[in-house]
Amino acid sequence: DAEITQSPRHKITETGRQVTLACHQTWNHNNMFWYRQDLGHGLRLIHYSYGVHDTNKGEVSDGYSVSRSNTEDLPLTLESAASSQTSVYFCASSESNGNYNEQFFGPGTRLTVL
């Protein structure tokens, strides 16, 4: 069965370190997204991609970057982790066939920045 996976599921890091969260999907979806979930804010879009080599900033992109070198993967990098980036991160993917398409979410990565 097709799926979307995230790794690691839990990560503790220190302020100032670079961290990369992995997202891998086997749906063969062109669209991929990264969100963070925080209490009182719901899910907020960090970055998204509509295909290989395409990346776009979402509403909370500062301090984060992504790259898309193939269809399956969209890694999220925190260049210099800050305590404000402690959150639960969700990756999602969707089709891009012009229809209304829901997003399929991964299980999430809980990141703690000390």
Added chain:
Amino acid sequence: DQQVKQNSPSLSVQEGRISILNCDYTNSMFDYFLWYKKYPAEGPTFLISISSIKDKNEDGRFTVFLNKSAKHLSLHIVPSQPGDSAVYFCAARKAGNQFYFGTGTSLTVIP
């Protein structure tokens, strides 16, 4: 600036009764609305959706209503079951496949 709002953080309902979850939005450019369900330690899963050209969509026990003039949508679950206990997120799509999510409503269905 929260473009999609869920003003009720929590809701408790007796098993068998109707659950009504509400969502308000501010941006008239949203063309597609969805509800997601989330269990602890899992990612959100798609539940039901509605296009902005419709006012109702039904799927089994779940019905979504859209009132465009009021910029309001609601999710009705009837009858509610204990397995429905979860956090429900409302989401709205702008052109370009960007989705905006509400803060979620935690539903508890009491057996």
